[in-house]
Amino acid sequence: MIKSFKKNIKGIVIEGITLASALLIIAIVIIMLTVIIIGGKDQLSWEFLTSFPTDGMTKGGIFPAIYGTALLVIIMSIAAVPFGTVTAIYLTEYAKENSIIAKTIRFAVRTLAVIPSIIYGLFGLGFFIKFVGAHIDGAFYGGELRWGQPNLLWASLTMALLTLPVVIVSVEEALKTVPQELRAASLALGATKWQTIQKVVIPGSLSGIMTGTILAVSRGAGEVAPILFTGAAYYLATLPGLSDQFMVLGYHIYVLTTQSANVDQTLPIQFGTTCVLLMLTFILNMTAVILRYRIRKKKTN
Amino acid sequence: MIMIVDKIYTENMFLYYSGKMALNNISIKIPEKKVTAFIGPSGCGKSTFLRSLNRMNDLIDGVKIEGNVIIDNINIYDKNIDVVNLRKKVGMVFQKSNPFAKSIFENVAYGPKINGISDKKQLEEIVENALRNAAIWDEVKDRMGDSAMGLSGGQQQRLCIARTLAVNPEIVLMDEPASALDPLSTAKIEELIVQLKENYTIVIVTHNMQQAARISDNTAFFYLGELIEYDKTKKIFTNPDKKQTEDYITGRFG
Amino acid sequence: MTKEPSKNKTSGESTAESTEPVRIDITRKKFRFGDYIAEKIIKGVAFLSITIIVLIFFFVFREAFPIFSDSKEVKPAATEQTVQDAQETYGVVTDHTTKAETQETYGDITDTPVKVETQETYGAVTDSSQVQEQYGVQTNDTSITTDPSDTYTVSAGSGFDDNQSAIKTLITKDWIPVSEKPRYGLLALILGTFKITLISLLFAAPIAILAALYTAVFANKRMKEIIKPTIELLAGFPSVVIGFFALMVLATFLQEVFHYETRLNSFVGGIAMGIAAIPIIFTITEDALTAVPKSFFEASLAIGASKWQTAFFVILPAATPGIFAAILLGVGRVFGETMIALMATGNAAQMDLNPFASVRTLAATIGAEMAEVVFGDTHYNVLFLIGSLLFIFTFIINAIAEFYVKGKLMKRIQGK
Numbered sequence: 013m014i015k016s017f018k019k020n021i022k023g024i025v026i027e028g029i030t031l032a033s034a035l036l037i038i039a040i041v042i043i044m045l046t047v048i049i050i051g052g053k054d055q056l057s058w059e060f061l062t063s064f065p066t067d068g069m070t071k072g073g074i075f076p077a078i079y080g081t082a083l084l085v086i087i088m089s090i091a092a093v094p095f096g097t098v099t100a101i102y103l104t105e106y107a108k109e110n111s112i113i114a115k116t117i118r119f120a121v122r123t124l125a126v127i128p129s130i131i132y133g134l135f136g137l138g139f140f141i142k143f144v145g146a147h148i149d150g151a152f153y154g155g156e157l158r159w160g161q162p163n164l165l166w167a168s169l170t171m172a173l174l175t176l177p178v179v180i181v182s183v184e185e186a187l188k189t190v191p192q193e194l195r196a197a198s199l200a201l202g203a204t205k206w207q208t209i210q211k212v213v214i215p216g217s218l219s220g221i222m223t224g225t226i227l228a229v230s231r232g233a234g235e236v237a238p239i240l241f242t243g244a245a246y247y248l249a250t251l252p253g254l255s256d257q258f259m260v261l262g263y264h265i266y267v268l269t270t271q272s273a274n275v276d277q278t279l280p281i282q283f284g285t286t287c288v289l290l291m292l293t294f295i296l297n298m299t300a301v302i303l304r305y306r307i308r309k310k311k312t313n
Numbered sequence: 314m315i316m317i318v319d320k321i322y323t324e325n326m327f328l329y330y331s332g333k334m335a336l337n338n339i340s341i342k343i344p345e346k347k348v349t350a351f352i353g354p355s356g357c358g359k360s361t362f363l364r365s366l367n368r369m370n371d372l373i374d375g376v377k378i379e380g381n382v383i384i385d386n387i388n389i390y391d392k393n394i395d396v397v398n399l400r401k402k403v404g405m406v407f408q409k410s411n412p413f414a415k416s417i418f419e420n421v422a423y424g425p426k427i428n429g430i431s432d433k434k435q436l437e438e439i440v441e442n443a444l445r446n447a448a449i450w451d452e453v454k455d456r457m458g459d460s461a462m463g464l465s466g467g468q469q470q471r472l473c474i475a476r477t478l479a480v481n482p483e484i485v486l487m488d489e490p491a492s493a494l495d496p497l498s499t500a501k502i503e504e505l506i507v508q509l510k511e512n513y514t515i516v517i518v519t520h521n522m523q524q525a526a527r528i529s530d531n532t533a534f535f536y537l538g539e540l541i542e543y544d545k546t547k548k549i550f551t552n553p554d555k556k557q558t559e560d561y562i563t564g565r566f567g
Numbered sequence: 568m569t570k571e572p573s574k575n576k577t578s579g580e581s582t583a584e585s586t587e588p589v590r591i592d593i594t595r596k597k598f599r600f601g602d603y604i605a606e607k608i609i610k611g612v613a614f615l616s617i618t619i620i621v622l623i624f625f626f627v628f629r630e631a632f633p634i635f636s637d638s639k640e641v642k643p644a645a646t647e648q649t650v651q652d653a654q655e656t657y658g659v660v661t662d663h664t665t666k667a668e669t670q671e672t673y674g675d676i677t678d679t680p681v682k683v684e685t686q687e688t689y690g691a692v693t694d695s696s697q698v699q700e701q702y703g704v705q706t707n708d709t710s711i712t713t714d715p716s717d718t719y720t721v722s723a724g725s726g727f728d729d730n731q732s733a734i735k736t737l738i739t740k741d742w743i744p745v746s747e748k749p750r751y752g753l754l755a756l757i758l759g760t761f762k763i764t765l766i767s768l769l770f771a772a773p774i775a776i777l778a779a780l781y782t783a784v785f786a787n788k789r790m791k792e793i794i795k796p797t798i799e800l801l802a803g804f805p806s807v808v809i810g811f812f813a814l815m816v817l818a819t820f821l822q823e824v825f826h827y828e829t830r831l832n833s834f835v836g837g838i839a840m841g842i843a844a845i846p847i848i849f850t851i852t853e854d855a856l857t858a859v860p861k862s863f864f865e866a867s868l869a870i871g872a873s874k875w876q877t878a879f880f881v882i883l884p885a886a887t888p889g890i891f892a893a894i895l896l897g898v899g900r901v902f903g904e905t906m907i908a909l910m911a912t913g914n915a916a917q918m919d920l921n922p923f924a925s926v927r928t929l930a931a932t933i934g935a936e937m938a939e940v941v942f943g944d945t946h947y948n949v950l951f952l953i954g955s956l957l958f959i960f961t962f963i964i965n966a967i968a969e970f971y972v973k974g975k976l977m978k979r980i981q982g983k
Contacts, residue, residue, distance in 0.1 A: 019873065019876075023874065023875040023876070027781070027874075029777060030780045030781035030784075031781050031785070033778040034778040034781045034790075037801070037845060037849070038793070038794065038797050040801075041800060041801050044804070044808075044842075049810070085980070095615060098612040098613065099612055102791065105609075106606065106609060106610065106613075107613070108374060116617060117617060119969070120617045120620045121847050122965065123620055123965055124616060126961055127962075128899075128903020128930055128958075129963055130934055130954070130957070131954055131958050133933075134630070134937075135622070135623045137953065138629065142942065143626065153759040165922045173619060177616075191411070191844045193411035194413060196410055197476075198413075200369060200400055200404065200407075201423060201476065201480055202397055202400040202427065202480055203397070206599075208602060212413060216414060234805025234808070235806075235808065236804075237806070240934050262906075265807050265808070266906065269814055270909065284813075289807075290804070290808050293808075297799065297800055298800070301799050301800070311863040391594075393595065393596050394594065395594075396597065398597065
């Protein structure tokens, strides 16, 4: 009797500890959300989102940061989504499952996924800015420094490399939900492989492509390390073009919190900006989670 | 006297899965515009052989074919053969119905569209004919835009048959087309097959002997990758030559 | 895209009914241009990911490499020129911020015994007056080049740079890249990185693994549907937001609980990084636990073991390689994390084993200093060298996690 009682206690305790861990994580997330939203919600107004900062960042809004983030994310997606989708198509439709090529590409993708984001920044600097940019300047502008410096274009491309693995993984997952029988049916009707991909496989995996894009956008909007020295700037009076530096939400938060002279005065703006960034990534991630849930449900049906 | 033309015939055909022999010296002559049934226990190679006739086995890694497989006097494993076109000529209906996640109309129109037909009127005509030939037109004519996934199992399978007919094949291969269906749907499909043989050469794989006896003109009995006996259906089921055939027919093994 | 032109006689094009089938010509292999091009392009693009890895490898190492060649010697005259360059090429825009940036991080840290002076303390701090002065104080502290004609306080190529001496300083404790005699001692940075990694894993690993155990073994469907999305949301938090949270809230909170002196230190940074690492450790552990064949679970229950006994003595051991991989990947994540390090660790490069002391991590060093560095300078090269080290380290960790773990896992499932 006592022995089994003891065992029972043990069981309850262990289950309790593991449950507590799970609850702790949930609590941490809720606390972070609450603190930031409460701290920043007063700042959120239409004005805040649409005006430029003034008075040394103590007043005004963060519009240029939002604008810069939006541009960054758009250019990044244009670069990353097609390439990622095509790579995923190759992996699922063309490559033989256990071939060396497929395994190498998958290993490369996984490695890309775990490289620290700052390394991408270094790559952006060493390759895009100092190699590609410098050569463009040499070839087209007679050595004048125009493209060989940090700007929106290089930062976006750097970010695209960072989010490429995310896109590839999501799209691959979606492609795999299209049952083999549908491909067989299409081929048996006399369609070619590419026709099958075009007309059966891709239409069946659009939601996965969307999920991948959303996740990539969310990361692109929030990562700061890759753009620290490939294009992000703290204050610009005008909105940026492709060859200019630009303001971004994440970088803005970083500099505001660590380097602004009037900490007390910029505090509300700090919270406001963080709140905006958090809500943005939050909404994007929620959407992706729901989409992915729907995809997985469709698979098991 | 009716001339029976050999639509398909194979000579000493062998098939290997990654070195392991799966089909052993198959030589068979399949006549035009008749129903030929392949019967035999599970794993005996009948489906594998069927898939060799439209080269769907090409999709599997490590498959090797030896010998001749000849359709309309052309060896379909010749290296100059256009496999994509071959599959337009030799259609296939699968065991489990696999309609696309598109509308009923789009499912049937898929084949013709692939072939470059884009004229709306033409497509509608082709689709209607195919659905009529598949004996399902009346049931779906008012909901052509609905998703094909909303049809019942039997209807989906007839839809898949219509889809295959829409590309105008000469031969229709059927891999256990009714095995996943209820008896009523099965009966409908069997009825359909008997009608179809007027215009198409049908080769059907079935594990249901009675079905083979009901609808086929010729029957081939496969066992462990070999073609044991092939003859007119009547003969196979009443007076087979080989003992193995007789044992299978009488249910001594399955 | 690929419209079959009527080159080949394909049936189905002209005839609508099936009475007279047109013979399809199958004897000439048709060259389908669209398909061909599509396949070539798709294949080519797919190789891109391999190419990218190789390129990253190449270009990051390329910029670090010059430090090993002894032909480089920067003369004082060149200093002024390169200083010009610094202002233009990496526009950290206002002069105001530039000065601020240099002030915080450098300085003869090892000399000054008083730690307070060199720490960064951002955010709403209780004793603000002293803090604010930090920036002011540092300007007087000239540890920067004393060349009077040199009016910039940017880390310009320092006067006596040459790579030979630079290499020698790599294995020292002093990270003073901006001074008359620059020293690029990596040891303090490496120690800082290790301290943070250790603390973050001690915090994150147990929590994440236990939570994953709960989710995989004990939780019902409802709880799973709450926990798993929460983890995914946590994974989606940008690290700058977590850094902000740590800087603003966590640091104050922890300081009140533990009563230590410096507000931003490796403890705070470690916890914050741990929060960032929880999702990845959780996800991979949970995958490993659910990958254990259900038959193990059922067999154990059938013998009469309880759920928790099964969890501990059957499932957990079977999933150990996966859990090991999860921890490894957590290490990789934290090792290279930059923003949280920049915001919550105090950014002081010092050799101190005390967890409540400020640290500087390798990644943070790159992040903080790269924007001010002169292109081609030794400092520049050393920063890239640090990047190369990070790259190699994470690459190795990932490789171990993949190959070793997969091998062990296979062995286990197949029976050693």
